[in-house]
Structure formats: structure tokens, C-alpha cells
Amino acid sequence: MKNDNGLQLLFKIVIITLILGLITVLTHTPELIILVAISGIIAISGMFTIPNDPPCVGLVIKAGARTNEVYHEGLGFLLLRGILNDIFLIDVSHKRVQLDEQILITRLDSVTTKIKASYSYYPDPDNLITFLDNGGEPGVKRMMNAMFLEKLRIWSRDPLKGPKTWEELHASSDKAKRNILSLIVDEEVSENDIRKHKSWKVSEIGIILELFTLRSTQSFGKNFQASLAINLEKSKAASSTYELMTDISKAKIIHDKLAENGEKVGLDKVLNKTMDWKIQREANAQISLSAIVRVIANAIKK
Numbered sequence: 001m002k003n004d005n006g007l008q009l010l011f012k013i014v015i016i017t018l019i020l021g022l023i024t025v026l027t028h029t030p031e032l033i034i035l036v037a038i039s040g041i042i043a044i045s046g047m048f049t050i051p052n053d054p055p056c057v058g059l060v061i062k063a064g065a066r067t068n069e070v071y072h073e074g075l076g077f078l079l080l081r082g083i084l085n086d087i088f089l090i091d092v093s094h095k096r097v098q099l100d101e102q103i104l105i106t107r108l109d110s111v112t113t114k115i116k117a118s119y120s121y122y123p124d125p126d127n128l129i130t131f132l133d134n135g136g137e138p139g140v141k142r143m144m145n146a147m148f149l150e151k152l153r154i155w156s157r158d159p160l161k162g163p164k165t166w167e168e169l170h171a172s173s174d175k176a177k178r179n180i181l182s183l184i185v186d187e188e189v190s191e192n193d194i195r196k197h198k199s200w201k202v203s204e205i206g207i208i209l210e211l212f213t214l215r216s217t218q219s220f221g222k223n224f225q226a227s228l229a230i231n232l233e234k235s236k237a238a239s240s241t242y243e244l245m246t247d248i249s250k251a252k253i254i255h256d257k258l259a260e261n262g263e264k265v266g267l268d269k270v271l272n273k274t275m276d277w278k279i280q281r282e283a284n285a286q287i288s289l290s291a292i293v294r295v296i297a298n299a300i301k302k
Contacts, residue, residue, distance in 0.1 A: 046081045050074060050089070058087040059128050066129050094122045094210065095137065100145050104156050104169065104216075109227050111166035113219040117148055117180075120211040124201060131206030143205050151183040166219045166227065177214040185209060 050058045050073045058071035060078065062085050071078075071087060078085050099117045106113065121140065123131045134143055156162045161179050163169040169176070174191075182189045185200035199210045258264075 042079070043077075045083070046077045046079055048076055048078065048081065048087055050076060050087075054091050054093040056089045057092050057125060057128070058089055059132075061086045061088055066132070068126075068129065070125060070128065090123060090128055090132070091137070092123050092125065094120055096120050096211075097141055097144065099141075099148050101217075102149055102152055104152060106156070106163050106166050106169055108164040109166060109223060111219050111224045111227055112221045113166055113169055114217045115152065115214065116217050117212070117214045119144065119209060119213070121202075121207040121209050124203075124206050124208050127201075127203060127206040129206070130203070134205055140205055140207055147184055147205075148180070151180050154183060155179050166216075166224065170216050170219070173215050176216075177212060180214060181209075181212045184212070 048058070048071075050056055050071050052073040055073065057073070058076065060067045060069035060071065066088070076087075078087060081087065097119055099119070102115045102117075104113050104115050105111065131140070134140060155176065158179075161175075163172060163176070174194075178189045178191065178194065181200075185202060187200070189198075189200075197211065199208050201207075202209050
């Protein structure tokens with residue numbers, strides 16, 4: 001709309017200039033030539049073009065002070081441009097920025113993990129002065145780095161939402177992204193918001209945040225190695241428990257078969273003999289169930 005208003009004013013000045021020129025010619029009044037020249041200079045000096053590669057907007061500066069008036073790409077006109085007023089071009093193209101890598105230590109296991117994040121943004125057309133006050137593109141990156149680090153620490157220390165272990169951290173990247181993004185934009189971000197690629201205003205920086213990604217890249221250190229060792233022991237213990245339950249199931253089948261054959265033997269004895277004979281069973285996996293029953297029955301009778 002600002003472009004249209006400026007062009008309307010330019011059109012009026014051009015009409016006035018043409019009228020003055022016509023009057024000068026018809027009346028042979030040399031004094032009017034000065035007015036024609038001034039009008040022409042005002043018209044020419046006030047014209048400008050806002051480029052679209054890269055996409056830009058022009059922020060209006062009046063008497064040295066920035067305003068909230070904005071010209072968009074294309075031809076525009078600003079009265080007394082270069083004399084009293086001016087245009088300041090701002091690149092509003094979409095930027096993809098990789099944030100500095102951060103270190104996170106999970107609460108319960110004290111494991112250190114590297115965290116990487118990136119985001120896409122463009123300057124908020126309704127908040128360009130704030131964007132400039134924060135240093136433009138370099139300032140946005142600096143402030144986003146600081147904000148991300150602060151929100152990451154807040155999230156990681158949250159007893160309800162934060163990750164307790166490095167396993168939780170690696171498994172909850174989507175949840176972590178929503179929680180940290182909610183802290184940055186100061187509103188609740190849902191899975192649906194992420195899926196629909198919603199954008200958010202970050203008013204304190206003067207940008208529109210479009211995309212935010214977060215991932216844990218690598219856990220390391222002595223505590224990480226110790227955690228892996230503990231997990232390995234737990235895995236072995238779980239495997240042994242499963243193996244024992246498998247032997248009990250097999251012993252129960254053999255116990256029932258023995259009972260069918262008239263052999264009354266306690267399940268505990270069958271289990272013990274089944275486990276004693278385990279190596280032999282593993283060496284000959286194709287042995288039939290009836291053969292196993294006979295062998296264990298004979299072993300129990302001895």
C-alpha cells in the first residue's frame with residue numbers, strides 16, 4: 001500500500017510539472033521555468049526501486065528517524081528523498097542458520113551429550129525496527145544462540161519434561177524440539193503445529209521463526225562408558241532370566257509327558273535335569289521330545 005501511495009504522489013507532481021511547463025510555454029513566462037525545474041528534480045530524486053533479488057523492503061526514514069512505514073518490492077516514490085527523508089533497504093529473504101553446538105549433561109546419569117540445532121527465519125515486516133536494533137542478521141544469530149542455550153538448560157533441568165538419562169535424550173528429539181521451541185516463542189507448540197510448518201513471531205528479536213530442528217549427536221565421556229557397561233550387564237541379566245524362563249517352560253512340558261507315562265517326578269527335579277542336560281541339547285538341536293523325556297526319566301531314576 002505504501003508503494004501505491006508514493007506513486008500517487010509522484011503522479012500528482014508529474015501532472016503539476018506538466019501543467020507548469022505548459023503554462024510557461026503558452027504565457028512565455030520565464031520565471032515559471034524555475035518551478036518546472038524544481039518539480040522535475042523533486043519527481044526524479046524521489047523515485048526509487050525496491051529490489052526483489054534478494055527480496056527486500058524499504059524502511060522509511062524521516063528527518064533521520066526510523067519509522068514503521070515500509071515500501072515493498074517494485075517502483076516507489078518518497079517526497080524529498082535524499083534531502084529530508086530516505087529509504088533503508090532490509091533483506092527479508094528466508095535465512096537458514098546453524099546454531100553453535102551445545103553440551104548437555106543429563107541429570108540422573110551425568111552423561112555429556114552434544115546437541116545441534118538449526119532454524120529458519122525472516123525479519124518480521126511489522127517489527128523491523130526491533131530487528132535492526134538487535135543488530136540485523138548477525139545480531140539475530142547471536143541472540144538466538146544465547147536464547148537457545150538458555151532454553152536448553154531450562155528444559156534439561158525440568159523434572160517433568162527434561163530428559164533424565166542420555167537414552168531418553170536420544171529417544172526424545174521430537175519432544176525436545178517442541179518443548180524448547182515452546183520456551184523460545186513463549187507459547188505451547190503442538191505436534192500438529194510442527195507437522196503443518198507453523199511459523200511464530202519472536203517479538204523480542206523482531207523475526208518470524210519458520211523452522212526449528214534439534215538433534216542429539218553424540219554422547220561421550222567416562223560416565224557414558226560406565227552407563228554402557230551397566231546397560232550391558234542389565235542386558236545379560238535379562239537374557240539369563242529369559243533363558244531360565246525358557247528352561248522352566250520346557251521342563252514343564254517334559255514333566256507333563258513324564259506324568260502321562262506314569263512317572264511321578266517333581267517339577268524341580270525335572271528342571272534341574274533339564275538344565276544339566278542343556279549343553280547336550282544345544283549340541284544336538286534335532287533330538288526329539290520323546291528322546292528327551294526318556295533320557296531325563298532315566299537320569300532321574302539313577
